[in-house]
Amino acid sequence: MSNAFGKGHHLHLIDGSAFIFRAFHALPPLTRKSDGLPIGAVAGFSNMLWKYVQDAKGADAPTHVAVIFDHSAKTFRNDIFADYKANRPPLPEELKPQFPLTRDATRAFNIACIEIESYEADDIIATLACQAREAGGRATIISSDKDLMQLVGDGVTMLDPIKNKEIGPEEVEEKFGVGPDRVVDIQALAGDSVDNVPGAPGIGIKTAALLINEYGDLENLLANADQIKQPKRRQTLIDFADQIRVSKRLVQLDCDTPLDFSLDSLEIADPDPEALLGFLTEMEFRTLSNRVAEKFGAEAPAIPDKPAASSTDIAAGPDWPPVDTANYQTVTTEAELDTWIASIAGFGAVAIDTETTGLNEMTADLVGISLCTGAGMACYIPLAHVSGGGDLFDSGARLDGQLALDLVLAKLKPILEDTAILKVGHNIKYDWKMLARHGIRMAPIEDTMLMSYAMGSDLFSHGMDGLSERVLGHKPMPIKDLIGSGRSQITFDQVPLDKATPYAGEDAEVTWRLWQTLRPQLSPTAVTTAYETLERPMVPVLADMEMAGIxxxxxxxxxxxxxxxxxxxxxxxxxxxxxxxxxxxxxxxxxxxxxxxxxxxxxxxxxxxxxxxxxxxxxxxxxxxxxxxxxxxxxxxxxxxxxxxxxxxxxxxxxxxxxxxHTSYAIAGAQTGRLASTEPNLQNIPIRTEEGRRIREAFIATPGHKLVSLDYSQIELRVLAHVADIPALKEAFREGIDIHAMTASQMFGVPVEGMDPMIRRQAKAINFGVIYGISGFGLSRNLRIPRAEAQAFIDTYFERFPEIRAYMDQTIANAKRDGFVRTIFGRRIPTPGINSSGPQAGGARRAAINAPIQGAAADIIRRAMIRMPDAIAGLPAKMLLQVHDELVFEVEDGATDRLIDKARTVMESAAEPAVQLSVPLVVDAGIGNSWAEAH
The missing domain is CATH 1.20.1060.10 (Taq DNA Polymerase; Chain T, domain 4)
Known part of the structure; x- marks a missing residue:
């Protein structure tokens, strides 16, 4: 380390978020060959960093450097103005899993990686630039963001990395019409539609510059607004003075962002070749790896060309020491809790499990929380244990020595909501809801149950106990050993603390060990993308729906x-x-x-x-x-x-x-990705019968609201047309032709116009039956026709659409070879029994044929659901139910059309950009006071 930062030192501040978005939008999509993980933005970002490292030489080279990132969407500015940045579109799903990888890339290049909760990257940059200037050194901000131009001045310049052009005071004045010291005033008046800064209606940059140059600064302008001759401009400034002042607070960068490091810690250092090549190899960046290896005289890493071998089983994990529950800590003092919180903050990840009085997250009470940060490092925080054997008439008195629930949750909330600290759970949706009922929304999260599910293993349960025995070789303590069973069963709050701590701590530690075991296997089994884009993001979405209820x-x-x-x-x-x-x-x-x-x-x-x-x-x-x-x-x-x-x-x-x-959705309920509704099941209410429709009449909107239903039209047939590449079906869907009438016309040589409804019905039965590998016997039963006639229909169908037979044959061949099939989005679906010759062989083949179709349809609606909360965030609406291909919303009267527009756009584009379907997705919408009216 050199002397303290001061005169002669030069700090480079790289706008990391700008680098990421530039890389993402400038380059074509790129996925990692081994598992299909999107890595295009990471590749572009890494190449930009490498170029920066190579170019940062010479007399004006930096002595200190840092890459600055936005920590999260919500900052202190949202407290000033709730709708700040509310208009920004949601992040593309393919970009989300790449954000943490860009941080890894920065660290691999041995460059300081900085982000701070509640502050934007611009505020951190502002603070560091001001500190560098005050210390007598210089700062160069590597960005073209106009919001940073207010910082330009003595000792601070900007460098546009795209144009490789320096931005000084003259360039700022050319853009805004004023010097850097008045940029904030201009932005306060003109506003910013991208960040949803309101400003003064009707006043743009040029007009704002004229006014500020005439009156000197914003406050003097507002104080003398009544003297402005132009009537409309005068009235605008008078009427919107408060809004303009709020806008100034939004655009003014904070040069006093609290930092827990010094400028000295940002001193530039060469990358460690081993660490950098290790990261580049993991990302499978062959070209950049070769360049780095050549530069450092190291051996270029071997990166396989083909995807990794696949398996439906899960390999054993690290050589763990035996689980020892004797050393778990029962946290009963505030000091002990503070120690655990500090440990979690330092480590950056924690396994968490909640203990409750029941299995229903909407009615159970929170009894305690267990935490784990490593093998043998677990604790239990009791919150509501009672003395005695409480019964129906006496629940027992609260045990002494337990911390107050409100105190514990208040202390844990910053950690559990800190997006820099990973929260790991098994079936974490349960714990997420329990804590959400107390005002805590955990993020980010990992779920070991969903990791197992994504890997597609059908050899054992995804439950924690089964996984622990299979993967870790450890049999967890059965819950019935603590609470009993039958009529004598007690609730967990009645379990003595000396027994509750080992049990609860073990759950957290087993979850931790499963995470350490399963996470590294997502990539070798090529399911990282499915887990990151289809499984993990569903947890908060479904939790919110379940808590909303209908x-x-x-x-x-x-x-x-x-x-x-x-x-x-x-x-x-x-x-x-x-x-x-x-x-x-x-x-x-x-x-x-x-x-x-x-x-x-x-x-x-x-x-x-x-x-x-x-x-x-x-x-x-x-x-x-x-x-x-x-x-x-x-x-x-x-x-x-x-x-x-x-x-x-x-x-x-x-x-x-x-x-x-309040129904509950099982994310890992079906191998095809279809969600399962339980307690109660709302997905199997008959819709084609009068009685079923009458049951749906009982599901109603609250006063002043409507229920809105949006339903994919024939989505599985559309997916089939795409994956099997069937020109006739694709053309019919693109032209909006009645697909069943078209099929009947193709099969039976009859015109679509004036077609006999019975013929269309037969074609419809075949269209949907083929997806499920229907046999002649099955079709004969469905249509009530002789089996020979039904088989002739199927034979004719395959003659007219030979691509379907080719798809089926290829799918079965792949399933026999691999033991699984994949959807177009990377979901892996096991095909047990596919190589058998017994009675189950036919069913296994039919399931294999259907799985990529039904699975892709399930993936599409999942992708839509994951994007939906951001898309409708500004509307008085909630997503309540998912029923196969249908989403049900509750919307305030007057907002239904806007909801339908936004939701339909999300649903019809849900496959993109991961997959460009060759047929359009179509969504039908309905509105009503009840579910029956809406659908």
Whole structure:
């Protein structure tokens, strides 16, 4: 280290965010070959840094240097003006995972990497530039950002890296019409549409310069606004004086940003070749790696040309020492908590787990929080444990020695919301919601369950206990050992602290170890992109939807339950009359005896127990033959299911505090990426029946609001047309032609005009059936036609669209070779049984054919959902539900059209820029007071 920064020293301040965006927009998309991770911006950024390092030589070379980044979107300026930067479009999904990598690149080049929470990069640059000037040295700001031009003056210049042109006082005056010392006044008047700085309406840069040059400065101008001769300009300055002053506070850079380092620490140093080449090799930047290796006389790293070998299993992790729960700390004092917080801040990551009184995040109480920062380094912070064995009438007294909930959360909130500190959880959506109910929104997050899910392993559960045993070789303590089971089960708040700490700390440590094990394997298994863009970002989006819930009309449900009960009773009477005897319609055994023994119907199949099968397939076949009794039983079963599953059950799911139903979405529920709705399941309400539509009438908007439904039209067929490259289907979708009528015309040689609806129905059944690998037998059952005729339809279909057969054959071949298939967005979907020769082989092949189609459709709506919160942030609207290809919103009256415009734009462009679909996505929209009206 040289002498303290002062005269003769030269500080370079690089605007890191400007470098990133320039690299992202200037270069074509680039992905890492091994896993498809977007790296175009990182590549451009790294090349710019390398050029900078090479060029920073000579007499005017810098002695000190730093790259400055924006920490997060929200800064102190949002406290001044809530809508500051509100108009900025959301970041492209492909850019988000590249931001942390640019920080890694900066450190790899051995350059100081700086960002500070609540302050913009411009404020940090301003503070460092002013400090350099005051110390007697010089500062050069490497950026062309006009907001930084207010800093230009004695000892501070700017360098436009694009034009390689210096920006001094003359260049600033040429741009703004005033010197650097009055740039802030100009910006306060003119405003900034990009940053949503309001300024003075109707006054631009030129007019602002005329006014400031005439009156000297902004305050003198506003003080004498009544003397301005031009009436409109005079009135604007008088009416919007306060707004102009607020605008000045927004554009004025803060030269007193709190820094925890000195200028001396920014002294320039050569990169460490090993560290730099290690980073470049990880990024697979072959050309730049060769240049760096040549420069430093090192051996160029070997970077494979082909993607890494794939596997559906997860490799074992590091050689960990055995988990030892004896040393976990029970945090009961403020000093102990402060020590843990300091440790987390220093390390930059923490595994977290919450202990609660139940599994429902909307009703459970927070009992304690466990934290882990490394092997053996875990603690438990008890918050609400009670003494005694509380029962229904006595919940017990709160144990002494526990820190107050409000105190703990207030101290943890800065750490948990600090975007520079990673929070790791297993099924972290649960913990996210528990903390969000207390005003804490954790970010950024990692989820080890979603890592396992993204890797596509179908060999074991994604649950923490199963993963721990399989991957870590450690069996965690079962929860029932602490709380028991059955009638004697207690809640976690009644568990003694000496038992709660080992259990809770172990959960946090296991999560930590899983993270350390799984994270490095995302790249070798080529699923980093899927995890970063399709899995992890879903957590806060779904959590917010689940917490919002949807309002339900309980009286409507109650009335429907009564109606269904009456209809079931009437159907039972009719069924008994047809059977000639009374029996329990809900008993498969009794029904089988009536159908096949008493009535003597054909097709009865007895299982090992001797009972006849009365499955839906069996009853549908009998009904198709003209038998009324099985048809009525099917009707009875449908009404019974609607009553028990929806009209009765939904009433029990209404939250007493919110009056709304709060479903929960399982992100890792289906290998294809489709979300699963549970507790209650709102995705399987029938939509094509009158009864199903009536159930949707019970989901209503709050007064002054409407429900809006946006639904993808035939998205899976559109994806099929793209991935199988079917010219006829693509053309039909591009031209907006009725796809089913077009298919019928292609297959049967009939004109679209005046087509028989039955022919169109047959084509529709084939279109959708083919996606699921339907057989001749399956199609014959769906259309109620002979199997030979159905098979002939399918054969004709493949003759007309040979590309589909080619797609199917290639997909099956890939699945047999790899053991999985991929969607167009990189999601890996296992295909178990694909190489078997048994009865399950056909199902495995059908699943493999469908998986890339259904999975891509699921990926598209996920991408739309992830972008949606930013897109509708300025609207009085919330996204409430996702049902397969449909999103449901609640919107204030008067804002529905704006919501539809924004949401439709997001949904119809959701595939981009990762995939340029060769067919358009189309979204249908509806508005209503209820879900039924909206859809």
């Amino acid at each position: 309002k339900v009309d309980q009286e409507h449900l109650s009335r429907m339950s009564n109606v269904f009960a009456q209809r079931m009773a009437a159907l039972e009477d009719e069924i008994h009359g047809l059977a000639g005897a009374k029996f329990n319609v809900g008993s498969p055994k009794q029904l089988g005896e009536i159908l096949f023994d008493q009535m003597g119907l054909q097709g009865g199949k007895q299982g090992k127990t001797g009972a006849y099968s009365t499955s839906a397939d069996v009853l549908e076949d009998l009904a198709a033959e003209g038998h009324d009794l099985p048809a009525r039983v099917l009707d009875w079963r449908q009404i019974s299911k609607l009553k028990s599953t929806y009209t009765d059950a939904l009433q029990t799911h209404v939250n007493a505090d919110s009056g709304r139903v």
